[in-house]
Amino acid sequence: MSVETPVRVAVSDAHQLRVKSLPSWSPWAAAVAAIAVAFVLIYLTSYGGTVLTGVVAAILFVIFMGIAAAVVEGRRSARNRMATILIYGAFILALLPLVSVAWTLISKGTARLDSNFFLTSMNNIGAFDEKGGAYHAIVGTLEQAGIATLITVPLGIMGAVYIVEYGRGFLANAIRFFVDVMTGIPSIVSGLFVLSFWVFTVTPLFNNGRAGYSGFAAALSLSVLMLPTVVRSTEEMLRLVPGALREGAYALGVSKWKTITSIVLPTAGPGIVTGVMLAVARAAGETAPVLLVAGGLSSINFNVFSGNQSSLSLFVFEQAGVASEFAPGRAWTAALTLVVLVLVLTIAAKLLARRNKLAR
Structure with a gap:
């Protein structure tokens, strides 16, 4: 009685065994692109100042990263990446007022730090x-x-x-x-x-x-x-x-x-x-x-x-x-x-x- 040898399936492309993901430099590229586009659309056209340019750049960064992740990694991974970006963004947004207050106190409060004051x-x-x-x-x-x-x-x-x-x-x-x-x-x-x-x-x-x-x-x-x-x-x-x-x-x-x-x-x-x-x-x-x-x-x-x-x-x-x-x-x-x-x-x-x- 002959025993059939199992047939091996040849994989022609080794990349098919790996999940596609964005390169590590992609967030920096998206950030640079978002800042450049916001600078051209808002700052150079005099529609707003530095604050509005930063807000538009942040929104564009989320959009660019979402589009890139959807194309390369798929929609599920793109949703996960965008949620992660929004969480980090919320943390930074909450931290900005604290950093601003601390910086203002230190920069303006050190003028009279002398023995006469105390x-x-x-x-x-x-x-x-x-x-x-x-x-x-x-x-x-x-x-x-x-x-x-x-x-x-x-x-x-x-x-x-x-x-x-x-x-x-x-x-x-x-x-x-x-x-x-x-x-x-x-x-x-x-x-x-x-x-x-x-x-x-x-x-x-x-x-x-x-x-x-x-x-x-x-x-x-x-x-x-x-x-x-x-x-x-x-x-x-x-x-x-x-x-x-x-x-x-x-x-x-x-x-x-x-x-x-x-x-x-x-x-x-x-x-x-x-x-x-x-x-x-x-x-x-x-x-x-x-x-x-x-x-x-x-x-x-x-x-x-x-x-x-x-x-x-x-x-x-x-x-x-x-x-x-x-x-x-x-x-x-x-x-x-x-x-x-x-x-x-x-x-x-x-x-x-x-x-x-x-x-x-």
């Missing part, structure tokens, strides 16, 4: 004096934001612990609802609340009937703004802690409060720190509450409980409206100082949170 105040500084600094505003920002953080963080964390670990029924839902409502209130509303309650009602009882503007009142106003952010962020982080950790602790006979303080909170620590720093960043950049209840001051005042006080955000607001050629430089440098201050605090808090072994 070691002097605006006391007795006239419109024609190029000196003067923000030492009093830096002191006010650190004291106000620090006191607001000391007030808000314990209240916010305890409120979130109650909602997640203990709260059930109507009360927990009501607290969550009002926290959500407070998240979107304007900053001037919190300033007016503290102005009417603390400055005009409470402080006259201990100040011979006179209203008491102070940095502490500004800290109270900032804490009203920070509280909902801390509560909501802490609540979400606590919900992400696996239930198995709680159950394991309960199985070993650990009480509920000790499980929360020793297991749940340390595990959610990095996320809680992130939420706290977001709240601190918002509080440090608020102007309206400080203007309403602290009043602002051009000289140094270390006593946060008595007398007017300034802050960096209020200093930027005041200098931006001063009719002096030296005021814009102070405003930009103060804005850069505020951003760097928040950045340093955030990095320090992140480094402290990373030292927690349970959170790794």
Whole structure:
């Protein structure tokens, strides 16, 4: 009985075994072509400027790449390539404002980065004096934001612990609802609340009937703004802690409060720190509450409980409206100082949170 030998199918062209794809230089060629066409159609014909030329070039780049991919790779691969280009484009589009803000702050805010700016105040500084600094505003920002953080963080964390670990029924839902409502209130509303309650009602009882503007009142106003952010962020982080950790602790006979303080909170620590720093960043950049209840001051005042006080955000607001050629430089440098201050605090808090072994 004869056995038939299987017939081999000869492949004449080795390229048929490979999927066709665009060469690696094709995106650069498409980008150059898109820029050239947009430059000719928009810029040279005076239909628009640089911004419109860039927008048209981006649209043409997507079209050129889609056509090239459809011809060479097929329609399915072309759709995938275009989706990838759009995702990268959205990322770049979202990144542009951040880069622009950072570049503007650095380029304009370094003009007054000197010892005089950080070691002097605006006391007795006239419109024609190029000196003067923000030492009093830096002191006010650190004291106000620090006191607001000391007030808000314990209240916010305890409120979130109650909602997640203990709260059930109507009360927990009501607290969550009002926290959500407070998240979107304007900053001037919190300033007016503290102005009417603390400055005009409470402080006259201990100040011979006179209203008491102070940095502490500004800290109270900032804490009203920070509280909902801390509560909501802490609540979400606590919900992400696996239930198995709680159950394991309960199985070993650990009480509920000790499980929360020793297991749940340390595990959610990095996320809680992130939420706290977001709240601190918002509080440090608020102007309206400080203007309403602290009043602002051009000289140094270390006593946060008595007398007017300034802050960096209020200093930027005041200098931006001063009719002096030296005021814009102070405003930009103060804005850069505020951003760097928040950045340093955030990095320090992140480094402290990373030292927690349970959170790794």
